[in-house]
Amino acid sequence: MSTLAATMRRLRFSRELVLLGVLIVLVLVMSLLSPLFFTLGNLLNTSRFFVEVGLMALGMTLIIITGGIDLSVGSNLGLSSVAVGFTFAAGLPLPLAILFGLVVGTSAGLFNGLFITLLELHPLVVTLGTFALFQGLAYGVTGAEAVSDFPAWFAYFGQAYLGPIPGQLFVFVVAVAVVWIILSRTRFGRYVYAIGNNEEAARFSGVPIRRVKISLYSGIGLLVGMAAVIYTSRVSTARGDSGLGLELAVISAVVLGGASIYGGSGTIAGTVLGVLIIATLQNGLILAGVPSTWQLFVLGVLLLVAVFLNEFFRQKEE
Amino acid sequence: MTEARASAERGAGDAVLRRFLVRPEAPALAFLAVLLVVFTLANDRFLTASNLESIVDSVAVLGVIALAVNQVILCGEIDISTGSMLGLCAIAAGAVSLSTGGLLLPLLAGVAVGALAGALNGALVTLGRIPAIIVTLGMLYALRGVILLVTGGTWITGVPEATRFLGTGNVLGISVPVIILFALFLVMELVNRNSTWGRNVLAVGGNRVAARFAGLPVNRVRFLAFALVGVFVGIASLIYLGRAGSVQTNTGVGLELQAVAAVVIGGTRISGGRGSALAALTGAVLIGVILNGLVLLGVPGIWQQAVLGALILLAVATDVLRRRLVGDKS
Numbered sequence: 072m073s074t075l076a077a078t079m080r081r082l083r084f085s086r087e088l089v090l091l092g093v094l095i096v097l098v099l100v101m102s103l104l105s106p107l108f109f110t111l112g113n114l115l116n117t118s119r120f121f122v123e124v125g126l127m128a129l130g131m132t133l134i135i136i137t138g139g140i141d142l143s144v145g146s147n148l149g150l151s152s153v154a155v156g157f158t159f160a161a162g163l164p165l166p167l168a169i170l171f172g173l174v175v176g177t178s179a180g181l182f183n184g185l186f187i188t189l190l191e192l193h194p195l196v197v198t199l200g201t202f203a204l205f206q207g208l209a210y211g212v213t214g215a216e217a218v219s220d221f222p223a224w225f226a227y228f229g230q231a232y233l234g235p236i237p238g239q240l241f242v243f244v245v246a247v248a249v250v251w252i253i254l255s256r257t258r259f260g261r262y263v264y265a266i267g268n269n270e271e272a273a274r275f276s277g278v279p280i281r282r283v284k285i286s287l288y289s290g291i292g293l294l295v296g297m298a299a300v301i302y303t304s305r306v307s308t309a310r311g312d313s314g315l316g317l318e319l320a321v322i323s324a325v326v327l328g329g330a331s332i333y334g335g336s337g338t339i340a341g342t343v344l345g346v347l348i349i350a351t352l353q354n355g356l357i358l359a360g361v362p363s364t365w366q367l368f369v370l371g372v373l374l375l376v377a378v379f380l381n382e383f384f385r386q387k388e389e
Numbered sequence: 390m391t392e393a394r395a396s397a398e399r400g401a402g403d404a405v406l407r408r409f410l411v412r413p414e415a416p417a418l419a420f421l422a423v424l425l426v427v428f429t430l431a432n433d434r435f436l437t438a439s440n441l442e443s444i445v446d447s448v449a450v451l452g453v454i455a456l457a458v459n460q461v462i463l464c465g466e467i468d469i470s471t472g473s474m475l476g477l478c479a480i481a482a483g484a485v486s487l488s489t490g491g492l493l494l495p496l497l498a499g500v501a502v503g504a505l506a507g508a509l510n511g512a513l514v515t516l517g518r519i520p521a522i523i524v525t526l527g528m529l530y531a532l533r534g535v536i537l538l539v540t541g542g543t544w545i546t547g548v549p550e551a552t553r554f555l556g557t558g559n560v561l562g563i564s565v566p567v568i569i570l571f572a573l574f575l576v577m578e579l580v581n582r583n584s585t586w587g588r589n590v591l592a593v594g595g596n597r598v599a600a601r602f603a604g605l606p607v608n609r610v611r612f613l614a615f616a617l618v619g620v621f622v623g624i625a626s627l628i629y630l631g632r633a634g635s636v637q638t639n640t641g642v643g644l645e646l647q648a649v650a651a652v653v654i655g656g657t658r659i660s661g662g663r664g665s666a667l668a669a670l671t672g673a674v675l676i677g678v679i680l681n682g683l684v685l686l687g688v689p690g691i692w693q694q695a696v697l698g699a700l701i702l703l704a705v706a707t708d709v710l711r712r713r714l715v716g717d718k719s
């Protein structure tokens with residue numbers, strides 16, 4: 072009972088509750104703008120589009136909590152997608168090609184992690200470099216060609232429905248549960264917060280900082296690989312420029328969800344709400360007939376407003 | 390530290406080498422020299438005045454922007470919005486040029502739009518207290534959105550000859566973009582060596598807390614750096630407009646990355662406080678030489694992006710190793 076009371080007390084002022092309010096208001100506004108919006112079909116359909124961003128946002132949450140950042144996720148998605156498509160086109164059986172895509176995604180993340188920890192460089196400059204490198208490799212290896220003659224069963228990953236529910240939604244729910252448990256119920260999760268709060272103190276407390284960071288960057292690489300398989304299946308095409316600019320949506324979702332860009336705080340629940348808010352906004356804007364050219368602008372401004380409000384309220388709290 | 394000192398005392402030759410290695414531009418300058426020798430041996434048309442001029446010509450836009458981004462990085466911040474900013478400035482300049490012609494009004498329009506965008510970056514970073522990477526990432530996309538909105542996806546073409554002077558002109562047999570690049574380089578060297586703001590930029594980047602305690606106007610120093618990027622991007626947009634003669638909605642895409650790459654490859658430390666205008670210029674020329682060399686070697690243009698990424702990583706890794714070698718712990 073006492074834990075329930077404590078939970079209630081925490082809930083009353085929580086950032087997540089505010090975000091939930093924002094989400095509800097957004098859904099109401101969008102319903103008024105377009106009669107099509109608040110239909111079960113559309114809401115479930117929307118979920119097909121946010122799973123890729125959502126998966127990457129889960130990994131990004133942990134990285135941002137440690138005070139790091141990964142700008143290369145969009146490029147890595149393109150590289151992993153190409154890895155699946157072009158090994159398949161070269162004759163590798165599709166299950167192995169999918170596995171190869173996951174390996175490429177994870178290795179790309181591992182490369183980031185090793186580079187950052189061994190040379191003690193800021194993640195920003197390393198992932199800015201790999202942002203260009205991964206994208207360039209994806210373009211160069213494929214000669215900017217695309218592969219799209221996948222067998223019918225490949226569509227299972229990105230286009231299947233279980234009843235009315237898109238298949239990838241289950242993948243996302245499982246991933247949310249796993250990452251939530253890791254972050255809030257394991258020693259590793261405490262390490263993540265410790266590093267973000269004070270890396271020096273964490274080091275002297277015996278936190279294996281390098282190992283944690285390498286795991287995190289490899290982990291987001293794996294999530295990117297999964298997102299790449301789902302994305303490639305959903306659009307039935309593997310191209311080097313898949314995922315272009317996705318890092319913006321991913322980082323926006325995480326900071327919108329309340330993670331401090333300076334590290335030390337952030338939650339999975341917040342990130343999931345952030346992902347839902349961005350997905351609702353994008354879907355609603357399309358249904359309301361707003362030209363897609365506005366979307367970049369809206370997303371860019373949204374990112375700025377979210378970070379500003381976040382830091383503003385944090386300073387107020389302190 | 391002591392090891393490095395001991396090795397420096399071993400001989401005069403070592404001392405000269407060490408003095409060279411201590412300079413942040415050292416790896417880039419050495420690399421540039423090696424490349425020039427290699428390309429000269431590989432292709433006898435490489436080391437001609439006209440080819441060298443055309444290389445510098447081709448990186449003038451990048452170099453001018455890199456000189457300003459260098460100041461932002463020197464004071465410990467970053468600006469990755471310059472690609473979209475260049476597109477927007479070029480559209481403003483192009484639109485004014487189509488209705489009025491001439492050079493001065495389009496230049497003013499480009500510089501004004503750039504300064505406005507740069508000042509907005511600076512205000513959000515200093516007053517809004519949002520990290521520069523987030524501000525400029527948001528602006529990169531927001532400004533590209535503005536470009537699509539104001540142009541409706543159409544190109545600006547047929548820019549009058551008078552407006553194109555900064556990109557295609559010639560003074561005393563030297564092309565104008567080259568003159569602008571070297572003039573602005575000299576200005577920035579003088580600013581960094583002799584002006585209060587130039588010294589403050591290095592102080593703020595070296596240790597922001599110490600700079601604040603020393604009474605330096607930390608926010609104003611950083612704000613001016615971001616505003617300067619806008620002004621330089623405005624100037625660069627006229628060079629671009631002159632060279633291309635048209636503006637597309639995707640003008641400048643990816644340039645933000647090249648500008649940061651030029652600065653970092655040249656040797657300015659990404660965390661700020663150490664570097665020089667020479668580093669930005671060296672980095673930009675190095676990128677030009679490498680891209681030119683790739684063409685000479687017959688490498689498809691599609692690999693450019695990968696080469697650029699690898700260069701950034703190589704540059705930051707070399708800098709770490711160089712610092713470990715000379716025992717520079719800062």
